[in-house]
Amino acid sequence: xxxxxxxxxxxxxxxxxxxSRKFSLDVAFFQALEAERKTVQTRTQELQARxxxxxxxxxxxxxxxxxxxxxxxxxxxxxxxxxxxxxSLDEIQGKMQAFLLSIPNLPHESVPxxxxxxxxxxxxxxxxxxxxxxxxxxxxALGEGLSMLDFETAVKIAGxxxxxxxxxxxxxxxxxxxxxxxxxxxxxxxxxxxVPYMVNPESLRxxxxxxxxxxxxxxxxxxxxxxTNAEYADILSKGVDSFKGHQRYYYLIPTAEVPLTNxxxxxxxxxxxxxxxxxxxxxxxxxxxxxxxxxxxGMIRQHQFDKVELVQIVHxxxxxxxxxxxxxxxxxxxxxxELPYRVVSLCSGDMGFSSAKTYxxxxxxxxxxxxxxxxxxxxxxxxxxxxxxxxxxxxxxxxLVHTLNGSGLAVGRTLVAILENNQQSDGSxxxxxxxRPYMGGLERISAG
RNA sequence: GGAGAGUUGGCCGAGUGGUUUAAGGCGCACGCCUGGAAAGCGUGUUGAGGCGUAAGUCUCUCGGGGGUUCGAAUCCCCCAUUCUCCGCCA
Numbered sequence: 001x002x003x004x005x006x007x008x009x010x011x012x013x014x015x016x017x018x019x020s021r022k023f024s025l026d027v028a029f030f031q032a033l034e035a036e037r038k039t040v041q042t043r044t045q046e047l048q049a050r051x052x053x054x055x056x057x058x059x060x061x062x063x064x065x066x067x068x069x070x071x072x073x074x075x076x077x078x079x080x081x082x083x084x085x086x087x088s089l090d091e092i093q094g095k096m097q098a099f100l101l102s103i104p105n106l107p108h109e110s111v112p113x114x115x116x117x118x119x120x121x122x123x124x125x126x127x128x129x130x131x132x133x134x135x136x137x138x139x140x141a142l143g144e145g146l147s148m149l150d151f152e153t154a155v156k157i158a159g160x161x162x163x164x165x166x167x168x169x170x171x172x173x174x175x176x177x178x179x180x181x182x183x184x185x186x187x188x189x190x191x192x193x194x195v196p197y198m199v200n201p202e203s204l205r206x207x208x209x210x211x212x213x214x215x216x217x218x219x220x221x222x223x224x225x226x227x228t229n230a231e232y233a234d235i236l237s238k239g240v241d242s243f244k245g246h247q248r249y250y251y252l253i254p255t256a257e258v259p260l261t262n263x264x265x266x267x268x269x270x271x272x273x274x275x276x277x278x279x280x281x282x283x284x285x286x287x288x289x290x291x292x293x294x295x296x297x298g299m300i301r302q303h304q305f306d307k308v309e310l311v312q313i314v315h316x317x318x319x320x321x322x323x324x325x326x327x328x329x330x331x332x333x334x335x336x337x338e339l340p341y342r343v344v345s346l347c348s349g350d351m352g353f354s355s356a357k358t359y360x361x362x363x364x365x366x367x368x369x370x371x372x373x374x375x376x377x378x379x380x381x382x383x384x385x386x387x388x389x390x391x392x393x394x395x396x397x398x399x400l401v402h403t404l405n406g407s408g409l410a411v412g413r414t415l416v417a418i419l420e421n422n423q424q425s426d427g428s429x430x431x432x433x434x435x436r437p438y439m440g441g442l443e444r445i446s447a448g
Numbered sequence: 449g450g451a452g453a454g455u456u457g458g459c460c461g462a463g464u465g466g467u468u469u470a471a472g473g474c475g476c477a478c479g480c481c482u483g484g485a486a487a488g489c490g491u492g493u494u495g496a497g498g499c500g501u502a503a504g505u506c507u508c509u510c511g512g513g514g515g516u517u518c519g520a521a522u523c524c525c526c527c528a529u530u531c532u533c534c535g536c537c538a
Binding site for chain 1: 497
Protein backbone atom coordinates (compact mmCIF):
# COMPACT_ATOMS: atom_id res chain seq x y z
CA UNK A 1 0.00 0.00 0.00
CA UNK A 2 1.26 3.44 -0.86
CA UNK A 3 1.42 6.20 1.71
CA UNK A 4 -1.73 8.23 1.17
CA UNK A 5 0.39 11.37 1.71
CA UNK A 6 2.11 10.68 -1.60
CA UNK A 7 -1.26 10.79 -3.34
CA UNK A 8 -2.27 13.92 -1.47
CA UNK A 9 0.95 15.78 -2.16
CA UNK A 10 2.11 14.64 -5.60
CA UNK A 11 -0.46 12.49 -7.29
CA UNK A 12 0.73 13.37 -10.79
CA UNK A 13 4.24 12.21 -9.93
CA UNK A 14 2.89 8.95 -8.54
CA UNK A 15 0.66 8.43 -11.56
CA UNK A 16 3.64 8.85 -13.85
CA UNK A 17 5.75 6.33 -11.97
CA UNK A 18 2.87 3.85 -11.92
CA UNK A 19 2.35 4.28 -15.63
CA SER A 20 5.81 2.76 -16.14
CA ARG A 21 4.42 -0.45 -14.73
CA LYS A 22 1.31 -0.34 -16.85
CA PHE A 23 -0.98 0.80 -14.06
CA SER A 24 -3.30 3.65 -14.75
CA LEU A 25 -4.01 5.62 -11.59
CA ASP A 26 -7.49 7.10 -11.48
CA VAL A 27 -6.47 10.59 -10.39
CA ALA A 28 -9.92 12.14 -10.75
CA PHE A 29 -11.52 9.40 -8.68
CA PHE A 30 -9.03 9.86 -5.86
CA GLN A 31 -9.33 13.62 -5.80
CA ALA A 32 -13.13 13.55 -5.77
CA LEU A 33 -13.20 10.92 -3.04
CA GLU A 34 -10.58 12.75 -0.99
CA ALA A 35 -12.52 16.03 -1.21
CA GLU A 36 -15.68 14.25 -0.13
CA ARG A 37 -13.86 12.58 2.73
CA LYS A 38 -12.57 15.89 3.98
CA THR A 39 -16.01 17.49 4.06
CA VAL A 40 -17.76 14.54 5.63
CA GLN A 41 -15.04 13.81 8.15
CA THR A 42 -14.86 17.39 9.35
CA ARG A 43 -18.63 17.54 9.74
CA THR A 44 -18.80 14.17 11.49
CA GLN A 45 -16.09 15.04 13.96
CA GLU A 46 -17.73 18.36 14.70
CA LEU A 47 -21.01 16.62 15.49
CA GLN A 48 -19.23 14.02 17.60
CA ALA A 49 -17.52 16.77 19.58
CA ARG A 50 -20.87 18.45 20.27
CA UNK A 51 -22.46 15.18 21.31
CA UNK A 52 -19.56 14.34 23.62
CA UNK A 53 -19.71 17.75 25.28
CA UNK A 54 -23.46 17.48 25.79
CA UNK A 55 -23.24 13.96 27.18
CA UNK A 56 -20.60 15.07 29.61
CA UNK A 57 -22.80 17.96 30.72
CA UNK A 58 -25.71 15.58 31.26
CA UNK A 59 -23.54 13.38 33.38
CA UNK A 60 -22.42 16.29 35.50
CA UNK A 61 -25.95 17.61 36.00
CA UNK A 62 -27.26 14.20 36.95
CA UNK A 63 -24.44 13.72 39.40
CA UNK A 64 -25.54 16.93 41.12
CA UNK A 65 -29.16 15.83 40.98
CA UNK A 66 -30.15 18.63 38.61
CA UNK A 67 -32.54 18.43 35.70
CA UNK A 68 -30.90 17.64 32.36
CA UNK A 69 -33.92 17.43 30.10
CA UNK A 70 -33.05 20.63 28.24
CA UNK A 71 -29.63 19.40 27.09
CA UNK A 72 -31.11 15.98 26.47
CA UNK A 73 -33.59 17.44 24.02
CA UNK A 74 -30.85 19.46 22.33
CA UNK A 75 -28.54 16.52 21.82
CA UNK A 76 -31.35 14.31 20.57
CA UNK A 77 -31.68 16.53 17.52
CA UNK A 78 -28.07 15.77 16.58
CA UNK A 79 -28.71 12.06 16.41
CA UNK A 80 -29.97 11.61 12.88
CA UNK A 81 -27.46 13.84 11.20
CA UNK A 82 -24.62 12.29 13.15
CA UNK A 83 -25.67 8.76 12.27
CA UNK A 84 -25.96 9.68 8.63
CA UNK A 85 -22.56 11.34 8.56
CA UNK A 86 -20.91 8.45 10.36
CA UNK A 87 -22.35 5.96 7.90
CA SER A 88 -21.31 8.09 4.98
CA LEU A 89 -17.78 8.54 6.34
CA ASP A 90 -17.52 4.81 6.89
CA GLU A 91 -18.49 4.15 3.30
CA ILE A 92 -16.03 6.71 1.94
CA GLN A 93 -13.19 5.32 4.01
CA GLY A 94 -14.04 1.82 2.82
CA LYS A 95 -13.84 2.99 -0.77
CA MET A 96 -10.58 4.77 -0.08
CA GLN A 97 -9.10 1.69 1.54
CA ALA A 98 -10.17 -0.50 -1.38
CA PHE A 99 -8.67 2.02 -3.80
CA LEU A 100 -5.36 2.16 -1.93
CA LEU A 101 -5.17 -1.63 -1.70
CA SER A 102 -5.53 -1.91 -5.46
CA ILE A 103 -2.54 0.29 -6.31
CA PRO A 104 0.81 -1.46 -6.94
CA ASN A 105 4.08 -0.31 -5.41
CA LEU A 106 6.14 2.48 -6.97
CA PRO A 107 9.20 1.17 -8.79
CA HIS A 108 12.58 2.19 -7.35
CA GLU A 109 14.46 4.72 -9.46
CA SER A 110 17.06 2.12 -10.46
CA VAL A 111 14.42 -0.14 -12.05
CA PRO A 112 14.84 -0.29 -15.84
CA UNK A 113 11.87 0.99 -17.79
CA UNK A 114 10.13 -1.58 -19.96
CA UNK A 115 6.96 -3.34 -21.01
CA UNK A 116 7.66 -7.03 -20.64
CA UNK A 117 10.11 -9.81 -19.88
CA UNK A 118 11.96 -8.86 -23.06
CA UNK A 119 12.99 -5.54 -21.49
CA UNK A 120 14.60 -7.05 -18.37
CA UNK A 121 18.25 -6.18 -17.99
CA UNK A 122 20.90 -8.83 -17.42
CA UNK A 123 23.18 -7.76 -14.59
CA UNK A 124 25.47 -10.77 -14.21
CA UNK A 125 26.22 -14.27 -15.40
CA UNK A 126 27.93 -17.18 -13.65
CA UNK A 127 29.18 -20.52 -15.02
CA UNK A 128 29.36 -21.86 -18.53
CA UNK A 129 26.60 -23.95 -20.06
CA UNK A 130 28.11 -27.40 -20.71
CA UNK A 131 28.58 -28.81 -24.16
CA UNK A 132 26.96 -32.19 -24.71
CA UNK A 133 28.15 -34.48 -27.50
CA UNK A 134 24.86 -36.33 -27.53
CA UNK A 135 21.27 -35.29 -27.93
CA UNK A 136 20.13 -33.73 -24.64
CA UNK A 137 16.92 -34.92 -23.03
CA UNK A 138 14.59 -32.79 -20.96
CA UNK A 139 13.82 -33.69 -17.35
CA UNK A 140 10.61 -35.45 -18.32
CA ALA A 141 12.41 -37.86 -20.63
CA LEU A 142 15.21 -38.35 -18.11
CA GLY A 143 12.91 -38.88 -15.15
CA GLU A 144 10.56 -41.22 -16.95
CA GLY A 145 13.52 -43.09 -18.40
CA LEU A 146 14.72 -43.71 -14.86
CA SER A 147 11.14 -44.60 -13.78
CA MET A 148 11.45 -41.99 -11.07
CA LEU A 149 9.19 -39.24 -12.40
CA ASP A 150 5.60 -40.28 -13.05
CA PHE A 151 3.24 -37.63 -14.41
CA GLU A 152 0.52 -40.06 -15.52
CA THR A 153 0.00 -41.42 -12.05
CA ALA A 154 -0.03 -37.91 -10.62
CA VAL A 155 -2.82 -37.05 -13.06
CA LYS A 156 -4.74 -40.11 -11.92
CA ILE A 157 -4.55 -39.37 -8.22
CA ALA A 158 -4.82 -35.57 -8.43
CA GLY A 159 -4.88 -33.96 -11.88
CA UNK A 160 -2.70 -32.08 -14.30
CA UNK A 161 0.14 -29.93 -12.97
CA UNK A 162 1.10 -32.39 -10.27
CA UNK A 163 4.14 -34.62 -10.06
CA UNK A 164 4.96 -37.96 -8.50
CA UNK A 165 8.62 -38.61 -7.69
CA UNK A 166 10.06 -41.92 -6.63
CA UNK A 167 13.32 -43.45 -5.48
CA UNK A 168 16.52 -41.51 -5.92
CA UNK A 169 14.81 -38.51 -7.51
CA UNK A 170 12.41 -38.21 -4.57
CA UNK A 171 15.44 -38.40 -2.32
CA UNK A 172 17.30 -35.83 -4.41
CA UNK A 173 14.33 -33.52 -4.02
CA UNK A 174 14.47 -33.97 -0.26
CA UNK A 175 18.25 -33.57 -0.24
CA UNK A 176 17.96 -30.24 -2.04
CA UNK A 177 15.71 -28.65 0.54
CA UNK A 178 17.86 -29.98 3.41
CA UNK A 179 20.99 -28.66 1.73
CA UNK A 180 19.46 -25.22 1.13
CA UNK A 181 18.15 -24.92 4.69
CA UNK A 182 21.51 -25.92 6.13
CA UNK A 183 23.36 -23.43 3.95
CA UNK A 184 21.14 -20.50 4.87
CA UNK A 185 20.96 -21.27 8.58
CA UNK A 186 24.62 -22.12 9.20
CA UNK A 187 26.37 -19.77 6.77
CA UNK A 188 23.96 -16.94 5.98
CA UNK A 189 22.50 -16.29 9.41
CA UNK A 190 18.82 -17.11 8.87
CA UNK A 191 16.60 -18.55 11.57
CA UNK A 192 14.75 -21.66 10.45
CA UNK A 193 10.99 -21.43 10.86
CA UNK A 194 8.22 -23.98 10.48
CA VAL A 195 5.01 -22.26 9.41
CA PRO A 196 1.34 -22.95 8.72
CA TYR A 197 0.66 -23.95 5.11
CA MET A 198 -2.82 -22.48 5.30
CA VAL A 199 -3.29 -18.84 6.25
CA ASN A 200 -6.11 -16.39 6.84
CA PRO A 201 -7.00 -13.62 4.38
CA GLU A 202 -5.53 -10.95 6.66
CA SER A 203 -2.07 -12.42 6.09
CA LEU A 204 -2.52 -12.52 2.32
CA ARG A 205 -3.65 -8.94 2.37
CA UNK A 206 -0.55 -8.04 4.36
CA UNK A 207 1.83 -9.31 1.71
CA UNK A 208 -0.28 -8.08 -1.21
CA UNK A 209 -1.84 -11.24 -2.71
CA UNK A 210 -5.29 -10.07 -1.62
CA UNK A 211 -7.63 -8.56 -2.53
CA UNK A 212 -6.45 -8.41 -6.16
CA UNK A 213 -5.09 -11.85 -6.90
CA UNK A 214 -7.53 -14.19 -5.27
CA UNK A 215 -7.94 -16.28 -8.40
CA UNK A 216 -4.30 -17.40 -8.16
CA UNK A 217 -4.93 -19.03 -4.78
CA UNK A 218 -6.48 -22.22 -3.48
CA UNK A 219 -9.24 -21.31 -1.09
CA UNK A 220 -10.75 -23.52 1.58
CA UNK A 221 -14.04 -22.76 3.35
CA UNK A 222 -14.13 -23.37 7.09
CA UNK A 223 -17.14 -23.86 9.31
CA UNK A 224 -20.21 -21.78 8.56
CA UNK A 225 -22.50 -21.91 5.52
CA UNK A 226 -21.47 -20.37 2.20
CA UNK A 227 -22.09 -16.70 1.67
CA THR A 228 -22.32 -15.31 -1.81
CA ASN A 229 -19.22 -14.45 -3.77
CA ALA A 230 -20.29 -10.83 -4.07
CA GLU A 231 -20.60 -10.45 -0.31
CA TYR A 232 -17.22 -12.03 0.20
CA ALA A 233 -15.55 -9.83 -2.41
CA ASP A 234 -16.88 -6.85 -0.53
CA ILE A 235 -15.40 -8.09 2.73
CA LEU A 236 -12.04 -8.68 1.06
CA SER A 237 -11.73 -5.14 -0.18
CA LYS A 238 -13.09 -3.33 2.85
CA GLY A 239 -11.85 -5.44 5.69
CA VAL A 240 -11.85 -9.08 6.54
CA ASP A 241 -12.99 -9.05 10.13
CA SER A 242 -15.51 -11.73 10.66
CA PHE A 243 -19.03 -11.07 11.68
CA LYS A 244 -22.29 -12.87 11.89
CA GLY A 245 -23.22 -15.16 9.06
CA HIS A 246 -20.13 -14.66 6.96
CA GLN A 247 -18.05 -17.48 5.64
CA ARG A 248 -14.42 -17.66 6.69
CA TYR A 249 -11.75 -19.14 4.47
CA TYR A 250 -8.25 -20.41 4.76
CA TYR A 251 -5.96 -20.17 1.77
CA LEU A 252 -3.13 -22.54 0.87
CA ILE A 253 0.06 -20.52 0.87
CA PRO A 254 1.36 -19.62 -2.61
CA THR A 255 4.79 -19.07 -1.01
CA ALA A 256 6.30 -19.11 2.48
CA GLU A 257 6.72 -15.36 2.05
CA VAL A 258 3.17 -15.03 3.34
CA PRO A 259 3.49 -16.72 6.75
CA LEU A 260 7.10 -15.61 7.25
CA THR A 261 6.54 -11.94 6.54
CA ASN A 262 3.31 -11.85 8.52
CA UNK A 263 5.20 -12.90 11.63
CA UNK A 264 5.78 -9.17 12.17
CA UNK A 265 2.26 -8.05 11.25
CA UNK A 266 0.83 -5.65 13.86
CA UNK A 267 4.12 -5.69 15.78
CA UNK A 268 6.22 -2.83 17.04
CA UNK A 269 9.75 -4.20 17.00
CA UNK A 270 12.73 -3.19 19.10
CA UNK A 271 15.24 -1.46 16.80
CA UNK A 272 18.04 -3.78 17.97
CA UNK A 273 16.06 -6.80 16.76
CA UNK A 274 16.66 -5.72 13.15
CA UNK A 275 17.53 -7.18 10.77
CA UNK A 276 15.32 -10.24 11.22
CA UNK A 277 16.22 -13.08 8.85
CA UNK A 278 13.91 -16.07 8.45
CA UNK A 279 14.10 -19.12 6.23
CA UNK A 280 11.45 -21.80 5.74
CA UNK A 281 10.99 -24.80 3.51
CA UNK A 282 7.36 -25.26 2.51
CA UNK A 283 5.17 -26.55 -0.24
CA UNK A 284 3.61 -23.76 -2.30
CA UNK A 285 0.19 -23.94 -3.92
CA UNK A 286 -0.84 -21.94 -6.95
CA UNK A 287 -3.96 -22.29 -9.02
CA UNK A 288 -2.10 -21.09 -12.13
CA UNK A 289 -5.32 -19.58 -13.39
CA UNK A 290 -4.63 -17.88 -16.68
CA UNK A 291 -1.53 -19.90 -17.51
CA UNK A 292 -3.26 -22.54 -19.63
CA UNK A 293 -0.95 -23.78 -22.31
CA UNK A 294 2.19 -22.40 -20.70
CA UNK A 295 4.82 -24.87 -19.52
CA UNK A 296 2.34 -27.72 -19.62
CA UNK A 297 5.08 -30.31 -19.99
CA GLY A 298 7.02 -31.46 -16.96
CA MET A 299 7.38 -29.95 -13.52
CA ILE A 300 8.24 -26.35 -14.35
CA ARG A 301 4.78 -25.00 -13.54
CA GLN A 302 2.85 -26.95 -10.93
CA HIS A 303 -0.11 -26.51 -8.60
CA GLN A 304 2.14 -27.75 -5.80
CA PHE A 305 5.88 -27.28 -5.49
CA ASP A 306 8.46 -26.95 -2.74
CA LYS A 307 10.46 -23.85 -2.12
CA VAL A 308 13.00 -22.64 0.41
CA GLU A 309 12.15 -19.03 1.08
CA LEU A 310 14.28 -16.26 2.56
CA VAL A 311 12.68 -13.26 4.28
CA GLN A 312 14.35 -10.23 5.79
CA ILE A 313 12.78 -7.53 7.95
CA VAL A 314 15.14 -4.56 7.98
CA HIS A 315 15.69 -0.93 8.87
CA UNK A 316 14.45 1.24 5.96
CA UNK A 317 17.90 2.68 5.32
CA UNK A 318 19.40 -0.77 4.93
CA UNK A 319 16.96 -2.41 2.56
CA UNK A 320 18.89 -2.10 -0.69
CA UNK A 321 22.01 -3.37 1.00
CA UNK A 322 19.88 -6.24 2.26
CA UNK A 323 18.54 -6.94 -1.23
CA UNK A 324 22.10 -7.40 -2.51
CA UNK A 325 22.96 -9.75 0.34
CA UNK A 326 19.77 -11.75 -0.08
CA UNK A 327 20.41 -12.11 -3.79
CA UNK A 328 23.92 -13.33 -2.96
CA UNK A 329 22.51 -15.94 -0.57
CA UNK A 330 20.26 -17.34 -3.30
CA UNK A 331 23.06 -17.27 -5.88
CA UNK A 332 25.32 -19.19 -3.52
CA UNK A 333 23.00 -22.21 -3.75
CA UNK A 334 23.47 -22.40 -7.52
CA UNK A 335 27.23 -21.94 -7.21
CA UNK A 336 27.52 -24.81 -4.76
CA UNK A 337 25.43 -26.94 -7.09
CA GLU A 338 27.59 -25.83 -10.03
CA LEU A 339 24.61 -24.76 -12.12
CA PRO A 340 25.13 -21.94 -14.65
CA TYR A 341 22.85 -18.96 -14.13
CA ARG A 342 22.34 -15.31 -14.81
CA VAL A 343 20.77 -12.49 -12.82
CA VAL A 344 18.33 -10.07 -14.42
CA SER A 345 16.88 -6.87 -13.06
CA LEU A 346 13.17 -6.92 -13.81
CA CYS A 347 11.89 -3.97 -15.79
CA SER A 348 9.06 -1.80 -14.51
CA GLY A 349 6.44 -3.59 -16.59
CA ASP A 350 7.43 -7.10 -15.45
CA MET A 351 7.63 -6.61 -11.69
CA GLY A 352 5.19 -8.06 -9.21
CA PHE A 353 2.45 -5.97 -7.64
CA SER A 354 4.12 -5.33 -4.28
CA SER A 355 7.73 -4.99 -5.33
CA ALA A 356 9.83 -1.82 -5.60
CA LYS A 357 12.72 -3.71 -7.15
CA THR A 358 13.18 -7.32 -8.18
CA TYR A 359 16.09 -9.43 -9.36
CA UNK A 360 15.32 -12.77 -10.93
CA UNK A 361 17.88 -15.53 -10.97
CA UNK A 362 17.58 -17.69 -14.07
CA UNK A 363 19.19 -21.10 -14.33
CA UNK A 364 20.39 -22.63 -17.56
CA UNK A 365 18.20 -25.42 -18.88
CA UNK A 366 20.03 -27.22 -21.71
CA UNK A 367 16.90 -28.89 -23.11
CA UNK A 368 15.23 -25.52 -23.55
CA UNK A 369 18.53 -23.85 -24.47
CA UNK A 370 17.39 -20.99 -22.28
CA UNK A 371 17.74 -19.41 -18.85
CA UNK A 372 14.60 -19.98 -16.78
CA UNK A 373 13.51 -18.31 -13.55
CA UNK A 374 14.51 -20.22 -10.43
CA UNK A 375 14.45 -17.43 -7.87
CA UNK A 376 12.95 -14.00 -7.48
CA UNK A 377 14.43 -11.59 -4.93
CA UNK A 378 12.53 -8.43 -4.12
CA UNK A 379 12.62 -5.37 -1.94
CA UNK A 380 9.10 -4.25 -1.04
CA UNK A 381 10.30 -1.23 0.90
CA UNK A 382 7.40 -0.17 3.19
CA UNK A 383 4.64 -1.42 0.87
CA UNK A 384 3.93 -4.65 2.77
CA UNK A 385 4.89 -3.13 6.12
CA UNK A 386 2.21 -0.46 5.70
CA UNK A 387 -0.43 -3.06 4.91
CA UNK A 388 0.71 -5.13 7.89
CA UNK A 389 1.40 -2.23 10.26
CA UNK A 390 4.84 -3.71 10.91
CA UNK A 391 6.88 -1.07 12.67
CA UNK A 392 9.90 -0.51 14.88
CA UNK A 393 10.70 2.07 17.55
CA UNK A 394 12.85 4.79 16.07
CA UNK A 395 13.80 7.49 18.54
CA UNK A 396 10.42 7.51 20.28
CA UNK A 397 8.54 7.33 17.00
CA UNK A 398 7.17 4.26 15.29
CA UNK A 399 8.50 3.79 11.80
CA LEU A 400 7.56 1.22 9.18
CA VAL A 401 10.14 -1.50 8.53
CA HIS A 402 11.16 -2.60 5.06
CA THR A 403 10.51 -6.18 3.99
CA LEU A 404 12.32 -8.35 1.47
CA ASN A 405 12.12 -11.88 0.28
CA GLY A 406 13.62 -14.24 -2.22
CA SER A 407 13.52 -17.86 -3.17
CA GLY A 408 16.58 -19.70 -2.10
CA LEU A 409 15.59 -21.64 -4.22
CA ALA A 410 12.54 -23.15 -5.89
CA VAL A 411 13.24 -26.81 -5.14
CA GLY A 412 11.35 -28.40 -8.04
CA ARG A 413 12.99 -26.19 -10.63
CA THR A 414 16.40 -26.80 -9.06
CA LEU A 415 15.76 -30.51 -9.40
CA VAL A 416 14.89 -30.00 -13.06
CA ALA A 417 18.09 -28.02 -13.56
CA ILE A 418 20.23 -30.74 -11.96
CA LEU A 419 18.63 -33.50 -14.02
CA GLU A 420 19.07 -31.61 -17.26
CA ASN A 421 22.52 -30.11 -16.65
CA ASN A 422 24.05 -33.25 -15.13
CA GLN A 423 22.66 -35.80 -17.57
CA GLN A 424 24.94 -38.40 -19.10
CA SER A 425 24.71 -40.00 -22.52
CA ASP A 426 23.24 -43.19 -21.00
CA GLY A 427 20.38 -41.28 -19.36
CA SER A 428 21.85 -41.36 -15.88
CA UNK A 429 22.43 -38.20 -13.84
CA UNK A 430 25.46 -37.28 -11.75
CA UNK A 431 24.77 -36.01 -8.25
CA UNK A 432 26.41 -32.64 -7.47
CA UNK A 433 29.22 -32.99 -4.94
CA UNK A 434 27.46 -30.70 -2.46
CA UNK A 435 24.43 -33.00 -2.30
CA ARG A 436 26.23 -36.32 -1.91
CA PRO A 437 26.33 -36.13 1.90
CA TYR A 438 22.55 -35.85 1.78
CA MET A 439 22.25 -38.80 -0.63
CA GLY A 440 24.17 -41.38 1.37
CA GLY A 441 27.22 -40.74 -0.78
CA LEU A 442 25.42 -41.57 -4.03
CA GLU A 443 27.38 -40.20 -7.02
CA ARG A 444 25.08 -41.05 -9.85
CA ILE A 445 21.39 -41.74 -10.32
CA SER A 446 20.88 -44.66 -12.68
CA ALA A 447 17.94 -46.85 -13.61
CA GLY A 448 17.30 -49.98 -11.56
C1' G B 449 -17.14 -31.55 19.43
C1' G B 450 -19.21 -30.18 24.76
C1' A B 451 -18.96 -27.11 29.42
C1' G B 452 -16.84 -23.09 32.06
C1' A B 453 -13.48 -18.79 32.70
C1' G B 454 -10.56 -15.01 30.49
C1' U B 455 -8.64 -11.02 26.61
C1' U B 456 -7.74 -3.43 29.52
C1' G B 457 -1.75 0.82 27.45
C1' G B 458 5.55 -1.49 26.56
C1' C B 459 4.38 -5.04 31.04
C1' C B 460 1.28 -6.12 35.57
C1' G B 461 -3.42 -4.75 37.12
C1' A B 462 -8.23 -1.89 39.00
C1' G B 463 -12.59 -0.75 36.85
C1' U B 464 -20.98 -3.71 36.74
C1' G B 465 -24.02 3.00 32.39
C1' G B 466 -22.14 9.56 33.63
C1' U B 467 -15.86 14.46 36.71
C1' U B 468 -12.83 7.16 33.56
C1' U B 469 -10.51 12.91 30.53
C1' A B 470 -8.83 4.43 32.08
C1' A B 471 -6.92 4.29 39.10
C1' G B 472 -2.48 2.12 40.99
C1' G B 473 2.14 -0.29 40.20
C1' C B 474 6.47 -1.81 37.16
C1' G B 475 9.47 -0.41 33.20
C1' C B 476 11.27 3.56 30.17
C1' A B 477 12.54 8.98 29.12
C1' C B 478 13.56 13.78 30.94
C1' G B 479 14.22 17.13 35.10
C1' C B 480 15.25 18.35 40.42
C1' C B 481 18.44 16.71 44.30
C1' U B 482 24.03 14.71 44.41
C1' G B 483 31.15 15.34 44.05
C1' G B 484 29.05 10.99 41.28
C1' A B 485 25.31 7.39 41.92
C1' A B 486 21.24 5.00 44.50
C1' A B 487 16.97 6.40 47.03
C1' G B 488 13.50 10.28 47.00
C1' C B 489 10.58 14.05 44.48
C1' G B 490 8.42 16.03 39.89
C1' U B 491 6.95 15.65 34.69
C1' G B 492 6.04 12.65 30.55
C1' U B 493 5.00 7.73 28.41
C1' U B 494 -1.11 3.26 23.56
C1' G B 495 -1.86 3.75 18.70
C1' A B 496 -4.34 5.80 14.14
C1' G B 497 -6.14 10.10 11.93
C1' G B 498 -8.67 15.11 10.78
C1' C B 499 -8.35 20.59 10.73
C1' G B 500 -4.49 24.41 11.21
C1' U B 501 1.59 28.12 8.63
C1' A B 502 1.99 27.38 13.79
C1' A B 503 0.72 27.36 18.91
C1' G B 504 -2.99 24.25 19.19
C1' U B 505 -7.43 21.66 18.70
C1' C B 506 -10.82 17.74 17.56
C1' U B 507 -12.19 12.54 16.41
C1' C B 508 -11.44 7.39 16.86
C1' U B 509 -8.93 3.43 19.77
C1' C B 510 -10.08 -1.28 26.42
C1' G B 511 -9.29 -8.77 21.34
C1' G B 512 -12.41 -7.73 16.29
C1' G B 513 -17.27 -6.47 14.36
C1' G B 514 -22.42 -5.12 15.04
C1' G B 515 -26.39 -3.29 18.38
C1' U B 516 -28.99 -0.61 22.71
C1' U B 517 -28.32 4.57 24.84
C1' C B 518 -28.02 11.60 25.08
C1' G B 519 -23.67 8.78 26.98
C1' A B 520 -20.57 1.91 26.76
C1' A B 521 -14.20 -0.83 29.03
C1' U B 522 -19.05 -1.70 31.64
C1' C B 523 -25.45 -4.05 28.86
C1' C B 524 -26.98 -7.38 24.32
C1' C B 525 -25.53 -10.35 19.71
C1' C B 526 -21.77 -12.57 16.39
C1' C B 527 -16.63 -13.86 15.60
C1' A B 528 -11.48 -14.66 16.88
C1' U B 529 -8.23 -16.15 20.54
C1' U B 530 -6.11 -18.01 25.44
C1' C B 531 -6.73 -21.12 29.77
C1' U B 532 -9.23 -25.31 32.65
C1' C B 533 -12.14 -29.82 32.47
C1' C B 534 -14.59 -33.68 29.37
C1' G B 535 -14.74 -36.34 24.59
C1' C B 536 -11.95 -37.70 20.18
C1' C B 537 -7.15 -38.16 18.11
C1' A B 538 -1.34 -38.59 15.28
